[in-house]
Amino acid sequence: MADYDTIVVGGGISGLLSALVLSKHGKKVLVLEKDDILGGNCNSYMVDGFQVDTGPHAITHLREGPLRRLMDEYFNYLPFFVDYGHYYVRTDKGLTKIPSNVKEFVTFDVLPRKDRLLLSQALTKAMTQMTFGMLDGEQPVYDYLPKGLSMDTHDFVNAIAYFLSGKSMKETSVNRVLYGSSFMRDSVSVDVFKDEEILPDPSYASQITDMLSKYHLMDHLSSLGRLATNKVAYAQAYPRGGLKSLLNAVLYSMPDTVRIKTGSRVIQILNDGEKVTGVSTDTDSYSSDTVVYTGFAKHLPSLVQLPPDYVADLSRIDQTLSLTIWLGLKQKMKEFDYTGSEVWFRGGAYWAMPISNYDESLAPEGKQLVGFTFVIDDKNDIENEKKNALGLIMKAVPGIENNIEMTHYQLTIPEKAAVTINGYFAGIRSPVKNLYLAGTDTDKRSMGVTRAAYSALELLKAMKEDKNI
Ligand SMILES: Cc1cc2nc3c(=O)[nH]c(=O)nc-3n(C[C@H](O)[C@H](O)[C@H](O)COP(=O)(O)OP(=O)(O)OC[C@H]3O[C@@H](n4cnc5c(N)ncnc54)[C@H](O)[C@@H]3O)c2cc1C
Structure with a gap:
């Protein structure tokens, strides 16, 4: 036996x-x-009085995803989850919420107006085509982008692609962006199609709405639309x-x-x-x-x-190699006065989370703990990558260098396989x-x-x- x-x-x-x-x-x-x-x-461990995690983590699909099923079915003890908060983009002007539906995209003034309109049209088109099975979504995001976008907008889309798949927009599929960012699941609601302002041709809105009724898709899509705002907190947590x-x-x-x-x-x-x-x-x-x-x-x-x-x-x-830099701050900074995470995309990209805002006990009293994650190239000199990454943080958050009391680096492969087009x-x-x-x-x-x-x-x-x- x-x-x-x-x-x-x-x-x-x-x-x-x-x-x-x-x-x-x-x-x-x-x-x-x-x-x-x-x-x-x-996992988590202590570094000089701060409790760092193995990379900043948002636990997703907690309402009805696979972890929820496992917890309900097999766990005797449940972790206590704190609402995640929001996703932001940081620019020199501060933080702006990342749009979670096409409507919000139109007022997302981090990008030039013309680009926003072009991108929302492309998004609306992709979502419509996907809903009716006219797009398999396996083409690279880069190929699907409208022509004439600014470099800044390209950098922004690239940063989001890195965040969602660990790879650039040339290696990330349209599917990954639409589903991974919850655009598809969360915002295919009838109001999106009713909003004439965002559509290339106002008559398009009524055509789509008619089509939805004809194919009895109204109820289905409306139910998906219940998440049509940036309420990630309902589904994600720390x-x-x-x-x-x-x-x-x-x-x-x-x-x-x-x-x-x-x-x-x-x-x-x-x-x-x-x-x-x-x-x-x-x-x-x-x-x-x-x-x-x-x-x-x-x-x-x-x-x-x-x-x-x-x-x-x-x-x-x-696979993707990532570098996380944990910074233990001597004092709380107003720049990190939020729960959720932020993306920086100018001259390099990072994803950051001030995790002690969820639980003050993760940092010594009055101090703050923030994790910044970068996708790096394993062929490059790692020490150089660390130096550049730290430099980018200092550029994004001026003054932070005077407030750091702990710096801790982690080199990790976040997922054993990255979701790339031919992976x-x-x-x-x-x-x-x-x-x-x-x-x-x-x-x-x-x-x-x-x-x-x-x-x-x-x-x-x-x-x-x-x-x-
Ligand atoms: C920077 C970063 C950010 C992340 N952000 C998020 C996030 O926001 N949300 C999210 O859900 N996830 C996130 N993740 C990903 C998540 O942490 C991982 O996908 C998950 O923990 C992987 O679990 P795993 O068990 O599959 O693999 P691993 O954690 O790699 O575990 C595999 C284990 O197998 C052991 N092992 C391997 N070979 C052998 C052997 N021959 N004999 C014995 N033992 C062996 C290894 O030592 C290891 O402990 C992030 C990860 C990182 C690094």
């Missing part, structure tokens, strides 16, 4: 969610994590106590039938030529009926022999029987923790179909 029903390789959020789900379906599970701590990219509160909620919910070993790197996945039989670490071997691998799918061929076609597919997985996603099943994959390179929907949660649900489905549950 095998030592365990299932061995989960990797104790990041994907592995732990998988272990939780499987154990609650009666499985005896072993989790093996190579590092000395659990959580992977989903866990009070930091990102580790989410990790701890998973760990506290784990039944006794789960054993977790840190400092255990899996070096081989064992099989009998037909199906998996267990795994080996540097020091031990464990037998099991099924194995769930949640490390980089790209690295799977170094652990087990796989068919060449599959190995070739895995090598197509595209590859591994899926849940491997070619080896009873060897499954989970994690952010198996499911392209959404991003980050939400994507990890999707993968745990898909794993459950696949194992049920294979009669392994």
